[in-house]
Amino acid sequence: MQTHILGYPRIGSNRELKKACEQYWSGKITLQQLQTVSKNITTQNWKLQKEAGIDLVPCNDFSFYDQVLDMSLVVGAIPKRYHEVAVKSNSEMDLYFAMARGYQKDGLDITAMEMTKWFDTNYHYIVPEFYKNQEFKLFSNKIINEFEGAKQAGVKAKPVIIGLVSYLLLGKEKEEGFDKLDLAKNLLPVYIEILKDLEARGAEWIQFDEPFLVLDLNEKAKETFQFVYKELRKQFPHLKILVATYFDGLKDNLSLAVSLPVCALHIDLVRNPEQLDEVLNAVPENLSLSLGVVDGRNIWKNDFETSLNFIKKAIDKIGTDSVLIAPSCSLLHSPCDLDLETNLDSEIKNWLAFAKQKVDEVVMLKELANGNAIEKSEENQKAIASRKTSKLIHNEQVKQRVNSVTEKDAQRENEFSIRKTKQQKVLNLPLFPTTTIGSFPQTTEVRSWRAKFKKGELNAQQYDTLLKEETEKTIRWQEEIGIDVLVHGEFERNDMVEYFGEQLNGFVFTKNGWVQSYGSRCVKPPIIFGDVSRPNPMTVYWSKYAQSLTEKWVKGMLTGPVTILQWSFVRNDQPRSETCKQIALAIRDEVSDLENAGIKIIQIDEPAIREGLPLRKVDWQNYLKWAVESFRIASTGVKDSTQIHTHMCYSEFNDIIQNIADMDADVITIECSRSQMELLDAFAEFKYPNEIGPGVYEIHSPRVPSKEEMVELLRKAEAVIPANQIWVNPDCGLKTRHWDETRKALEAMVAASKEATIAYLQEEKANNHWL
Ligand SMILES: CN1c2c(nc(N)[nH]c2=O)NC[C@@H]1CNc1ccc(C(=O)N[C@@H](CCC(=O)N[C@@H](CCC(=O)N[C@@H](CCC(=O)O)C(=O)O)C(=O)O)C(=O)O)cc1
Ligand SMILES: N[C@@H](CCS)C(=O)O
Numbered sequence: 032m033q034t035h036i037l038g039y040p041r042i043g044s045n046r047e048l049k050k051a052c053e054q055y056w057s058g059k060i061t062l063q064q065l066q067t068v069s070k071n072i073t074t075q076n077w078k079l080q081k082e083a084g085i086d087l088v089p090c091n092d093f094s095f096y097d098q099v100l101d102m103s104l105v106v107g108a109i110p111k112r113y114h115e116v117a118v119k120s121n122s123e124m125d126l127y128f129a130m131a132r133g134y135q136k137d138g139l140d141i142t143a144m145e146m147t148k149w150f151d152t153n154y155h156y157i158v159p160e161f162y163k164n165q166e167f168k169l170f171s172n173k174i175i176n177e178f179e180g181a182k183q184a185g186v187k188a189k190p191v192i193i194g195l196v197s198y199l200l201l202g203k204e205k206e207e208g209f210d211k212l213d214l215a216k217n218l219l220p221v222y223i224e225i226l227k228d229l230e231a232r233g234a235e236w237i238q239f240d241e242p243f244l245v246l247d248l249n250e251k252a253k254e255t256f257q258f259v260y261k262e263l264r265k266q267f268p269h270l271k272i273l274v275a276t277y278f279d280g281l282k283d284n285l286s287l288a289v290s291l292p293v294c295a296l297h298i299d300l301v302r303n304p305e306q307l308d309e310v311l312n313a314v315p316e317n318l319s320l321s322l323g324v325v326d327g328r329n330i331w332k333n334d335f336e337t338s339l340n341f342i343k344k345a346i347d348k349i350g351t352d353s354v355l356i357a358p359s360c361s362l363l364h365s366p367c368d369l370d371l372e373t374n375l376d377s378e379i380k381n382w383l384a385f386a387k388q389k390v391d392e393v394v395m396l397k398e399l400a401n402g403n404a405i406e407k408s409e410e411n412q413k414a415i416a417s418r419k420t421s422k423l424i425h426n427e428q429v430k431q432r433v434n435s436v437t438e439k440d441a442q443r444e445n446e447f448s449i450r451k452t453k454q455q456k457v458l459n460l461p462l463f464p465t466t467t468i469g470s471f472p473q474t475t476e477v478r479s480w481r482a483k484f485k486k487g488e489l490n491a492q493q494y495d496t497l498l499k500e501e502t503e504k505t506i507r508w509q510e511e512i513g514i515d516v517l518v519h520g521e522f523e524r525n526d527m528v529e530y531f532g533e534q535l536n537g538f539v540f541t542k543n544g545w546v547q548s549y550g551s552r553c554v555k556p557p558i559i560f561g562d563v564s565r566p567n568p569m570t571v572y573w574s575k576y577a578q579s580l581t582e583k584w585v586k587g588m589l590t591g592p593v594t595i596l597q598w599s600f601v602r603n604d605q606p607r608s609e610t611c612k613q614i615a616l617a618i619r620d621e622v623s624d625l626e627n628a629g630i631k632i633i634q635i636d637e638p639a640i641r642e643g644l645p646l647r648k649v650d651w652q653n654y655l656k657w658a659v660e661s662f663r664i665a666s667t668g669v670k671d672s673t674q675i676h677t678h679m680c681y682s683e684f685n686d687i688i689q690n691i692a693d694m695d696a697d698v699i700t701i702e703c704s705r706s707q708m709e710l711l712d713a714f715a716e717f718k719y720p721n722e723i724g725p726g727v728y729e730i731h732s733p734r735v736p737s738k739e740e741m742v743e744l745l746r747k748a749e750a751v752i753p754a755n756q757i758w759v760n761p762d763c764g765l766k767t768r769h770w771d772e773t774r775k776a777l778e779a780m781v782a783a784s785k786e787a788t789i790a791y792l793q794e795e796k797a798n799n800h801w802l
C-alpha cells in the first residue's frame with residue numbers, strides 16, 4: 032500500500048508566490064529573485080510531504096500562474112500573436128506572463144488568452160488555443176526542471192502532467208473545420224519525448240490528470256483515450272502511469288477507464304463514494320486503485336472510520352499491494368496550514384484539516400490500515416463525534432423557517448411587464464441607462480486601511496471616516512461623469528463572499544486560509560459550520576450613507592445565496608440545498624432592510640450560479656431547481672416598484688437560459704465583451720423578456736476601451752435585443768483595476784451610451800417620418 036498526493040498548494044503558506052509575482056510584474060524584483068521564491072516554495076512543499084511520510088510526492092504541481100498555461104508552453108501551443116513578444120523580450124517567463132495577462136510594452140498591444148473556470152471550482156485556467164493541423168514541439172523544460180529540482184531536494188518525485196486528452200478537451204478550436212481531438216496524433220510525440228527524458232532521469236511514476244473521464248464523453252473522446260494510452264504503454268512498458276480522475280464518479284466511463292493499459296487509476300471517493308463497489312468489481316488484475324478518500328475540496332477533518340472502511344474493502348478485493356491512498360483531488364483547492372490559524376474557536380478548529388493536515392491524514396490512514404497507531408483513530412473519532420453533537424451547529428428557528436417557505440415566498444407580486452411600468456415611474460431612467468457592477472478600485476491604500484484597522488493601528492472611527500471619504504469621492508465622480516445608477520464602490524469589503532461570511536451566524540473565517548483563484552489572485556473562503564442566520568443588517572449602513580449623498584439612485588449591493596455557498600467551504604453534514612436556502616433567507620431579510628431604508632434598486636450578484644452546475648448533465652435539473660429557488664427566496668420579498676438586478680460573469684447561458692429567466696430578476700448584467708456580444712444570442716433566441724446589461728468592456732486588463740468600440744458593441748446588442756431592454760455597463764466589478772484606467776474607461780462608456788441613444792432616436796424619427 033502506498034500513499035500519494037495529487038498536487039500541493041503552490042501559493043506558499045503566506046502567499047509568497049502572489050507577492051513575488053506582483054512585485055516582478057511591477058519591476059520591483061528581478062527574474063532571479065522570483066525564481067528564488069518559487070524554489071523555496073517547491074522545496075518546502077517537497078520536504079514537508081516527504082517528512083510526513085508520503086511515498087509518492089508530486090512535482091510539476093507548481094505553477095507561476097496556471098498549470099494549463101504551463102502545459103501550453105511545454106508543448107509549444109503558443110498563439111502566433113505572442114511570437115513577437117518572445118522575440119522582443121527574449122524571456123520565456125515574459126512570454127508566459129504575456130499569454131496570461133496580455134502585453135502592453137515595446138510598442139505592442141496584445142490581449143491575454145481567455146481564462147475560464149476549472150470544472151466546478153473557483154479556480155480559473157488559461158484556455159489553450161488550437162488551430163487546424165497544429166504542430167506541437169517541446170518548448171519549455173518546466174516538467175524536467177521540476178523533476179530535477181525535487182531530486183536536488185532529496186525527493187524522487189512523481190511528475191503530475193495534464194493528460195493529453197484532457198489537455199485537448201480543455202482548449203478551444205480557434206478556427207472552423209476540425210475537432211481539437213484530431214490533434215492527439217500531433218501532440219503525442221511531445222508527450223513521448225517528455226516521458227523518455229523523465230524515464231532516463233529515473234522517474235518511476237507519472238500521474239496524468241484526466242478529469243474529463245468523469246464527464247459526459249462522446250465516442251471520439253473515448254477512442255482518443257484508448258489510442259493515447261495504448262501508444263504510451265507501447266512506448267513505456269516499464270513506467271508506472273497513474274491516471275487521475277476527480278470531481279465526480281466514472282459512472283458510464285468506468286469500463287473505458289479500467290480498460291486503459293496503465294498501472295493505476297485514481298478515483299474520487301469524496302464526491303462519489305458510491306462508485307467504489309462498481310469500480311472494485313471492474314478493476315482488472317494488473318490495475319492498482321488509488322482511493323481518493325481525504326477531501327481535497329473542503330476543510331473538514333477526515334472521518335477515519337469511513338475512509339478505513341473503503342480502504343479495507345479495496346484491500347479485501349484487490350490486495351494491499353494494489354491500493355494507494357490519497358486525497359480526492361489536488362490540494363490546490365485547500366488552504367495551506369491550519370496551524371497558522373491562531374484565532375479560530377478551538378472547538379471548531381478541532382473539526383478542520385487544511386492541506387498540511389490532509390497530508391498527515393493520508394499517512395495516518397495507511398498506518399491505521401496496517402493496524403498501527405490506534406490511538407490516532409480514537410482521537411479522530413472524538414473530533415468527528417464532537418462535531419456531530421455540537422451545540423454550535425444547530426438552530427431550530429432557522430430550520431423551521433426553511434421548512435415553512437412557501438411557493439408564494441419565492442414569487443414577486445406581479446409579472447415583469449407590470450413591475451417594469453411601476454419601476455419606470457419611480458426610477459425615471461433614460462434609454463441605455465449606465466451603471467457599473469459594484470466594486471471600484473480596491474487600491475493598495477484602501478486595503479492598507481483595512482489591514483491597519485485589523486491590527487488596531489486605526490480605530491473603528493478612523494477606518495469608517497476613510498471609507499466614507501473614499502465612498503463620497505466615488506459617488507461625486509460618478510455624478511460628475513453622468514452615470515445613471517450609481518454604486519457605493521464596495522470599499523468596506525475584503526471580498527464579495529468573505530464580507531458576508533464575517534457577518535452571518537453559522538460562519539467562521541480564517542486569518543490565512545488563502546486559496547488560489549487565478550494567477551496571483553487569491554480568495555479566503557469563509558467556513559460554513561452551522562445553521563445560517565443574520566444577526567444584524569450587513570450592508571444597509573453603507574448603502575444608506577451613499578444614497579444620502581446624492582439625488583441619483585444608488586444600487587444596494589449584495590452577494591446571492593448560491594454564490595455565497597459556492598465560494599465558501601460548506602458543511603458536509605446536510606445537503607448543499609438546505610444550507611443555500613438558509614443563506615437565501617438571510618439575504619431576503621437584508622433585501623427587505625435595504626428596501627425599508629429607501630434603496631430602490633438592489634443588485635444580488637450570482638456569478639457562481641453556473642459554476643455550481645454538476646459536471647454531469649443528468650444532475651443539472653435538480654441543482655438548478657434549488658439554486659433558482661434560493662435566488663428567488665432571496666429576491667422576491669420586495670414591492671413591484673423595487674428593481675432587482677443580478678449579475679453573472681464567466682458564464683455561457685445557452686443551455687440554462689430558461690433557468691436564468693426563471694430567476695426573474697428585473698435586470699441582469701452579464702459578461703459579454705470578450706465574446707463580442709455572442710453571449711447575448713441565447714437571450715435573443717429565447718426572447719428574454721426582462722432587461723439586460725451586456726458588458727461593453729473587459730475588466731481583466733488595464734486596456735482602456737474606446738467609445739467607438741463600445742458603440743459598436745451596443746449596436747450589436749441592439750440588433751438582437753430591443754433597445755428599451757438594454758443597460759450599459761462593464762463586464763464585471765472594477766476592484767482589480769486602477770483609478771486612471773477606470774476613469775477613462777467609464778467616461779468613454781457614458782459617451783458610448785449617449786451616442787447609442789442619439790443614433791436610436793434619430794433612427795426612430797426617420798422611421799416615423801417614413802410611416
Ligand atoms: C469575482 N471573483 C471572485 C471569486 N471568488 C471570490 N470569493 N471573490 C471574488 O471576487 N471568484 C471569481 C472571481 C475571481 N476574481 C477575483 C478577483 C480579485 C481577487 C482579489 O483581488 N483577491 C485579493 C484578495 C482580496 C482580499 O481578500 N483582500 C483583503 C486582504 C488584503 C491583503 O492581502 N492584505 C494584506 C495587507 C495589505 C496591506 O497592508 O496593504 C495582507 O493581509 O497581507 C482585504 O482587502 O482586506 C488578492 O490580493 O489576491 C480575487 C478573485
Ligand atoms: N459586485 C461585485 C461582483 C463581482 S462578480 C463586484 O463588483 O466586484
Ligand SMILES: [Zn+2]
Nearest residue numbers: 638680763764
Ligand atoms: Zn462579476
